[in-house]
Amino acid sequence: MSWLLRRINSPHAPVVIALLVLVGALALRIADPGALTRIRDFAFDGYQRIEPREYNPETPVRIVDIDEAALEAYGQWPWPRTIVARLVDKLTEKGAVVVAFDAVFAEPDRSSISRMIQDLVVVADPDTVEKLAAAVEDNDKVLADAMARSRVVTGFGFDVKGLGAPPRTFHGVAFAGDQPSQFLPQQGGTVKSIEILEAAAKGNGSVNTDVDSIVIRRVPMLFRVAGYDGLFPALSIEALRVAQEASSYLIKSSGASGELSFGEKTGIVAIKTGALEVPTDGRGRVVLYDTGHKEERFISARAVLRDEVPAKALEGQVIFVGTSAIGLKDLRNTPVQDGVPGVEVHAQLAEQMLEQQFLARPDYADGAEFLYLAAVGLLMVVLLPLLSAGRMAFVAAILIGAGLIVPWLAYSRLHLLFDPIYPPLTLTAIYVGGTALAFMRTERERAEIRGAFGMYLSPDLVEQLARNPGLLQLGGEQREVTVMFTDVRGFTTISEQFDPQGLTRFMNRFLTPMTDLILSRKGTIDKYMGDAIMAFWNAPLPVDRHAARACDAALAMQARLAVLNEEWRVEAVAEGRKHIPVNIGVGLNTGLASVGNFGSTQRFTYSCLGDAVNLASRLEGQCKTYGVGIIVGHRTREAIEAYATLEIDLVTVKGKTEPERVYALLGDAALAKxxxxxxxxxxxxxxxxxxxxxxxxxxxxxxxxxxxxxxxxxxxxxxxxxxxxxxxxxxxxxxxxxxxxxxxxxx
Structure with a gap:
């Protein structure tokens, strides 16, 4: 324990602590545990809440919503495929470029009449049943025919229990650079639409968006499925491929021509289909640049089925069919808003790709943040012992502020994501760790000084000594001060009334309020000399209007003495003794003096010396001669012209050869008027x-x-x-x- 205390008390301890904090933070940043990733994500979510992507209604993406009104009109979901087929036909007739379903038609339509007829085989003649079935068209066939007449993208989902063949693909895949499969997220199994519908569609895309967390921040554009070759696209990018009538995806990865990777396999860079190139992170994911929920995106499926939507509202649009109905539980959390319909995520991703508005965390972000933290952190460690506390706080505020402002500017101006939390937080820990230890040691030194000097030095002086222990050295400085001497008239006669304990109480009752009046007006008590007080103003700390403050103190002391005399008179009468009024003389003088610590190396005190000090003492003595309460020298009188003073004489005091013009102080500026x-x-x-x-x-x-x-x-x-x-x-x-x-x- 003693070893630890010695290390903490070492002058180098703050630097060592700050350096340890930096090294530990850098090591943690290299490890980059999941908690740090989540913190960054929360910060980026905050950015999007502050400044979300601006919604552009001109972007040709709309959502046909199976909302509460549609469910009320056409019954609960899933609808008969004949109604869905009619919806596809209506959208196609009005010029929709592509219709993408955020739904999986994984089973045949149970409401199909052909299926219900087949159930009659147990009670009817098989031939009759077969003839009836042949006469009625199957609902799934109706939907498939509608899909064949349009450009439809069906949906599939991921499920570890998914069985059978993987979803059908309608595209080819080419890549430049490293093999992209190694970077893509792998899923255990799939649930897909029935074959008749897949065969009639022009594309097939994943409806899953929340593969990483419950808050949808990044959505993979391509997936791979365990046990199967081939890559499977997300619904959003597949819809845009079909809309362009493109036949393939081109994947650019690290090592491709024009992509700097310095021999490292940093992952996927971009995915291109048709004329669209979509920049992604290394795992083929697009960061959701969220606008929040926008009602303008949505068109009710009921309105489409009833021909209540004008053709111009649907012509040339990429249509996503999904649901916002609460009962269907297709609600997701996004960076900007909770409880957003899942289909809206697909629509937003499609908007981003069409508008070419993307958020990206560059490949070099981790390295840049590490180097910034190392360089700036080391700079703070170096500056800690070199700068004063105030300057170090200013520098730390600038460096920490830069760690907050630069990432925000990168986001708002360049749409780049840099960590605004960990580097500033680490720099704050470095600053606090280093300065806190220095502060604790300084406060301990100050406490020792306050304990040693607080009983007989003024609070201002004690605080100055506590802040700067170097003042506890022999020496002084020349400074203009206003000096006060006070003395009790006839103290010997007064003291004869009391025993030692009574005299002590009397002096405490006199000196305590007099001291308070001096200190409250920023005076410094130099010493007590029996019944006398010596005080001065404008040292050790500068005091504005020091002569006026000294005069205020002297007038207040005379006024307070009148109150004390009345209290002592009442007590004397009660005790049956004679009351002797207490009167004081006060001498004030302003001039240059040497102020500092005077004495010996064994014992010294803070005081002031000089001719101006001696004159103040002599003026106090003349109060008795002239029969006045307060006498001030001419330099003091010049500094308080607004006060009520009265010249009383030209006096050559003891020890002086030149006469001094002396004044009685009668009152303050109010009396002077x-x-x-x-x-x-x-x-x-x-x-x-x-x-x-x-x-x-x-x-x-x-x-x-x-x-x-x-x-x-x-x-x-x-x-x-x-x-x-x-x-x-x-x-x-x-x-x-x-x-x-x-x-x-x-x-």
């Missing part, structure tokens, strides 16, 4: 102008007006109280070199 916010901005701009110009007394006088404007805009702050104290100090001790820049004393 309010008149109260516009009024506050106007007051604040004038206040800062006076403050920076050194007009400290005038600026001090504006504090009350600015506070009122802030209250009207809904901005909760202690900023103006802080500025009042600063202005008092500046008035008492005005600096000589005042430039309007405040130098921060604390971080």
């Amino acid at each position: 309010s008149p109260a916010y516009a009024a506050l901005v106007g007051q604040q701009d004038e206040f800062l102008r006076l403050y920076r110009s050194g007009a400290f007394a005038e600026a001090l006088e504006m504090i009350g007006t600015c506070r009122a404007a802030a209250d009207a805009a809904g901005w909760r702050q202690r900023y103006y109280e802080m500025m009042r104290g600063r202005l008092d100090e500046l008035i008492d001790d005005s600096p000589v070199d005042w430039k309007g820049v405040y130098v921060a004393k604390d971080k």
Whole structure:
């Protein structure tokens, strides 16, 4: 088992699996068991259902149908031969070229008066009986005379119990190439029409069509019978031979002049009779190119017998006489339709031969499919380790799609049959077999990474690491990020209310919703530092509008904190202790930073470093100084111009030499459109102008007006109280070199 697991975990395992699938599929294709043949047949049936042969009513083939109406008018089948003789005469009078019976007249007519008279011998004088019999014409003789006046093809069937001589043949046979008998299907015995009718006919053909399967897909045009020389034709091609008054069949087989067989006995190629040449498969079969059942082919025998059919409907037609009556059970299944009258199969085959419309599976089809499968399958095996999953899926879709589309085009455009199932199915198995193993191994690696890092990295980062474990290397990249630092004001005082377990619960209740708000806006949690949070946006994955998302998160955190404070107040009252409101400061800054895995080879973490990160930390610290909830740097403010921000000062923070223009974030774009916010901005701009110009007394006088404007805009702050104290100090001790820049004393 361990050996197997090692092999499965091997980088080459997907290729090995795919190659084994290919080799096994090729071996199965060489064996070509019956199941594969049936699958191909089902596919070809599907093609014909999608695009059947178009029926052409101009083709001179019709069916005289012994239908329900005819049976109702003339009684059950078999009819007296005198009625059948009258049917033949009517068809002949109206110009039918040939009349082919999809029926076997295997016994004398029991309804013949001559036969019934002979039964009187037991009760009457033999001489009298003989005279009566001589005076009445036999029904079979009547039919034979009608056949002699016409061109009639009688039918015979195959039966292993068939006894006596084989059916009579009316044709000669010649062949070019290999002896055709070795390729033709052999039948055990036959059931034929009685001799008087055979002798009067001009041809004799097999009525059997379903010699291979219950679905009629291929019908042999010639047969051989065990123990007899000679070849016996199918009813359809025999009818056309008689219609042309041709005397023989010419069979072209492998090895004939102009037929390439490369020394192989590939079978029969075509059968010619008269002016018609019929291409066949190697066993002399024609593939039924099915139109489905068409009522236009049928003429009721009752209408013919009653002279209700105009001569032009029958003149020059090849007539097949058969039945569609359900009770006679001559119904067959074809590729397009079930329960089709058997006679319609003969008629369709005759139509195909006259129209020269044939479906063919070429001799080279098996070899072409094998080579295609081997070449394309090997190409997929080679490409599996070279292409990414997405590209391999695209290539596999093209190759598999070609295996589906090309056979369809060959069918619809050229009437050629190529397997649309086995090659694409094998290619799919190769792709699935190879990629599934690679996918399983990758998913196992991803699960390990998720388990190792999912507890303290953002879901986006975990997924990126799972998809690309190579990121778990020391190093970084330069990228613009928006960084957030948050801190709880007066945390020491708050923590004194709780024991260790209570403090843990308190921090979980605070940090969990704050974390959710950050992650839901595509932020990455960098670390928790006691009560503080560091997060950033636009790394490791690109985030559109990252500065705006960070601001949305900060505003949502302040709103959520208000809800939490109310919950904590209610709990404090219930527990009889003093409630200390929790306030947080949030610093946001946007700028370039180095992002990646930082630390040592023993332990590292994904983080961001740089001046922009340090400034975000300093801005968070200034929230306490300025008495506001959220401070953003000027780069962040430039990225969120639609939001409600208010410039509050020019500050040189600890560790910096250049001043930073800092802004309080009051609200989103909706607040920025309010008149109260516009009024506050106007007051604040004038206040800062006076403050920076050194007009400290005038600026001090504006504090009350600015506070009122802030209250009207809904901005909760202690900023103006802080500025009042600063202005008092500046008035008492005005600096000589005042430039309007405040130098921060604390971080």
